[in-house]
Amino acid sequence: MTLRLFPVIATVTFSMALVASRADAQTPAPSPSHCIAVPLPSLRGAEGDTTALATSVREIVTTFLSGPSIKILPLDARLAQPALDEARQKSCETVLTLTLTRKRSGGGGVGRVVGSAAGAAAWHVPYTGAASAAARSAAAAASDLAANTQAKDEWSLEYRLAPTQGTKPLSSGTEKLKANSDGEDVVTPLVEKMATAVYAAVTK
Numbered sequence: 001m002t003l004r005l006f007p008v009i010a011t012v013t014f015s016m017a018l019v020a021s022r023a024d025a026q027t028p029a030p031s032p033s034h035c036i037a038v039p040l041p042s043l044r045g046a047e048g049d050t051t052a053l054a055t056s057v058r059e060i061v062t063t064f065l066s067g068p069s070i071k072i073l074p075l076d077a078r079l080a081q082p083a084l085d086e087a088r089q090k091s092c093e094t095v096l097t098l099t100l101t102r103k104r105s106g107g108g109g110v111g112r113v114v115g116s117a118a119g120a121a122a123w124h125v126p127y128t129g130a131a132s133a134a135a136r137s138a139a140a141a142a143s144d145l146a147a148n149t150q151a152k153d154e155w156s157l158e159y160r161l162a163p164t165q166g167t168k169p170l171s172s173g174t175e176k177l178k179a180n181s182d183g184e185d186v187v188t189p190l191v192e193k194m195a196t197a198v199y200a201a202v203t204k
Contacts, residue, residue, distance in 0.1 A: 032071040034202050036161070037087035037095045038062070039075040045102035046148050056144050057100055060188055064195035069203060088164045096198060097160045100187065105152035105179075145187045154178045157190040161198050171201035 041057045043050045062072045073092045077083040080097065087095045149155070154176060161171040175193045177186045 032067070033069050035071045035073055035092035035094065036065060036198070036202065037073045037075050037083065037090070037092040037164075039083040039095070039097060040078050041098035041100055043100050045104065046100070046145075048148065053145060053148070054100075056142070057098065057187065057191070060142060060191045061096070061098065061195065064191055065199060070199070084164055092164065094161055094163055094170065094202065097162075098194075099158040100190075101156045101158070102148060103154040103156070105150050105154075142185045142188045146183045146185045149179045149182065149184055149186060151179055151181050151184075153186075155186045155190060157187070157194055159194045159198065161201055171197050173197060 038058055038061060040051070040054045041061075043054050043057070046053050058074060062074070066072050071092075073087070073090060075083050075086050075095075077086045083095055083097070087093075155178075156174055156176040158174045159172060160169050162169045173194070175190045177190055179186050
């Protein structure tokens, strides 16, 4: 009698394990615990379609800061107060404002795109699983920005991360970098430094 129960017990145990495995597979991933709202960055000294370039900057920022613990929320508002209001309405607790400035080297003319610009940008952008498409988009965006760069141009990225409730910033600063050649991607390294500081401030 006891021996006949072994196959039944084994079958029940296997079925329970299979159900538990399926339940684990269907469990949704936890939502990010932090939200950063990002209005379109301000651009100074850049040439061409500044709205498109500003969108490119935000794409690069999104690629660096998005992750399991942080959600990036692009805002429609561009002015400071409307951006705060929109972030509050969308239940996002912080707003990251950015100003990217290019100081001309004085050589004249528009920086040209070099063949390696997109490839160089790709080395800076983090490729991780499902984010690879976004990373490729950010690399293309960095290439667009490199078209604005000439040797000895100085780019600076000013940032301010502030809560939607309160006035004291959680993180702020200015990152600067000078281009060594025409078409060099200097914006992505600037964004990487800024994103490292912002990530640390949000998750501490």
